[in-house]
Amino acid sequence: AQSVTQPDIHITVSEGASLELRCNYSYGATPYLFWYVQSPGQGLQLLLKYFSGDTLVQGIKGFEAEFKRSQSSFNLRKPSVHWSDAAEYFCAVGARQAGTALIFGKGTTLSVSS
Amino acid sequence: SQTIHQWPATLVQPVGSPLSLECTVEGTSNPNLYWYRQAAGRGLQLLFYSVGIGQISSEVPQNLSASRPQDRQFILSSKKLLLSDSGFYLCAWSGDLGRGSNTEAFFGQGTRLTVV
Numbered sequence: 427a428q429s430v431t432q433p434d435i436h437i438t439v440s441e442g443a444s445l446e447l448r449c450n451y452s453y454g455a456t457p458y459l460f461w462y463v464q465s466p467g468q469g470l471q472l473l474l475k476y477f478s479g480d481t482l483v484q485g486i487k488g489f490e491a492e493f494k495r496s497q498s499s500f501n502l503r504k505p506s507v508h509w510s511d512a513a514e515y516f517c518a519v520g521a522r523q524a525g526t527a528l529i530f531g532k533g534t535t536l537s538v539s540s
Numbered sequence: 541s542q543t544i545h546q547w548p549a550t551l552v553q554p555v556g557s558p559l560s561l562e563c564t565v566e567g568t569s570n571p572n573l574y575w576y577r578q579a580a581g582r583g584l585q586l587l588f589y590s591v592g593i594g595q596i597s598s599e600v601p602q603n604l605s606a607s608r609p610q611d612r613q614f615i616l617s618s619k620k621l622l623l624s625d626s627g628f629y630l631c632a633w634s635g636d637l638g639r640g641s642n643t644e645a646f647f648g649q650g651t652r653l654t655v656v
Contacts, residue, residue, distance in 0.1 A: 472646075
């Protein structure tokens with residue numbers, strides 16, 4: 427079965443600084459990979475997704491993520507963080523077969539300091 | 541376009557009372573449907589998912605059950621709520637993972653359940 431690990435529970439970044447959120451997955455083949463963002467009391471919004479092809483994926487709000495098969499990782503990055511990026515971020519993995527569910531990591535809370 | 545509706549937004553229920561949360565999807569057919577629970581510090585816990593009418597997979601043994609009476613309707617229920625059932629419940633849908641298209645999950649706005 428697939429699983430997702432987000433090693434960092436909480437990260438604080440200064441506004442304007444770069445950001446990297448870590449995500450490691452466990453799955454026997456190449457999975458579908460996703461990053462979501464959640465504002466307090468809201469549902470989840472998709473930031474970006476990897477299905478196949480180019481391993482560097484661009485998403486909304488200036489985010490990008492890189493799929494590294496050798497490291498089983500799909501880290502999220504942003505070159506310059508804005509105060510509005512403060513939220514909770516979830517990495518998710520999906521198996522490439524019908525009848526399976528998306529599995530989420532426990533999330534990383536991002537705080538942005540001025 | 542596809543939309544997902546989840547209600548109610550907030551709910552306060554006494555211990556031992558029943559529960560029914562409803563989720564409906566519009567604009568797509570035969571979606572995968574999911575119920576997740578989010579508790580502080582525990583991330584998103586998959587409770588149930590369904591790939592078709594009457595087909596329910598349970599991921600965590602607990603006090604809850606799910607049903608899918610129609611293609612685009614997913615219901616989360618309990619006969620008797622426990623204090624530990626409090627949390628933020630999220631419904632979501634996705635396309636068929638096996639087909640490889642439209643496979644990201646789209647979420648409802650969630651239901652904040654407080655059991656008192």
